[in-house]
Amino acid sequence: MEILNKIDWQKMDGLIPVVTQEATTGDVLMLAYMDKEAVELTMDTNIAHYFSRSKQRIWKKGESSGHIQEVEDILLDCDNDTILLKVKQTGVACHTGRKSCFFTSMKTNEEVTKVEIDTTAAYGVIDTLYHVIQEKKNDDPKASYTAKLLQGKENSMLKKIVEEAGEFTFAIKDNDQEEIVYEAADIIYHMLVAMASKNVSPDRVKQEIARRFGMSGIEEKNSRVES
Template identity: 45%
Template sequence: MDLDEIKYNESGLVPVIVQDAENGQVLMFAYANKESLRKTMETGRTHFWSRSRQKLWMKGEESGNVQEVVDMFFDCDSDTVLVLVRQTGVACHTGRRSCFFVSVEGNEKSSPSFGSESGDRTLDEVFRVIEDRKRNPREGSYVSGLFEKGVDKILKKIGEEAGETIIGAKNGDRDEIVYETADLWFHSLIALSYFGITPEDIYRELGKRFGKPRESYRNKS
């Protein structure tokens, strides 16, 4: 992308639309100048220009909700930039994933996405946040605290959550089973991250097993 081809306004700014690269959801709108666009391209993370603070800023520099750049485009008139990203956590300071959550009728709802909303996408998103908390520890973060306490604490939590899932199942309580299984999966993802394993590794292993008898793939050692 040639930054000199972009048509900046009288303040040296250009509108930037940020979109989820995986499901097409529009996440936010901001302004950038040439410097912030250059930083975005150099670092692979979105940078913008704050009109109120009159300074350059990186998305997620305080919250940890960074945006990893997948691709960048400018439109046919060269006066608007589109950035496709992988979003860590949420994009909006309100805690919503997208800044566009109020319809013109005044109803609160999330802006549409057009990709799959399958469970693996949710797991991947949660895992990205876990990875970020591991790489960039945050004071008061539950996940960062578990990594700091080490593998024994993480595995202890998995054991506790597995036991609570079993109790929920024994009770026949559907809501309890769902809640405790979510806790079990969450702490299992933390363990995967600790050992440098990703959900994709698990997906591949499950793919190898699909449609095959258990005896053909189980560990026989």
């Protein structure tokens, strides 16, 4: 596609920012990024595809929720380094269940739009929890335990994983099923906090687990040594 050659991919480090706008109302829905393959997929299918920096992969908008974006037009700006995507939005654009990802006023610190759809079931509890943790990064540490962990000393945050792992192993040893579940939930939460501190999405863990399917334990270990 000749139009793709107008984009200075080297200048943009392989990713171009994309402003997504609802075609009928002009409402700005979200900001995301595309690599060259994502642009090609979007143009070929007329369905928005983006490159996720946290997941480190291409994703079709709505692949989990069904809230896809049908593309009506793609506009390149005057500097050839930003795309404006005009779409017909199915459902909502934001993972929080709001129409737009832009919903907090910086003047009043209040939410200007409300949740329209409960997206927990669509994204799953792990992904939802991870997003909530990310949103709490800059909250008041006196009011949010998650913010306190993220804004405190890294060693303190990591020690919690060690502590919870120890409590989990003792629950296994004691054959206490309720405690096993409780402590496992604690480990997962603290692991997600640590991952959020490095902006590593749980989707990347899912990708790694999927990669290991069909491989024997020996093959998997050998693949790690080779890489």
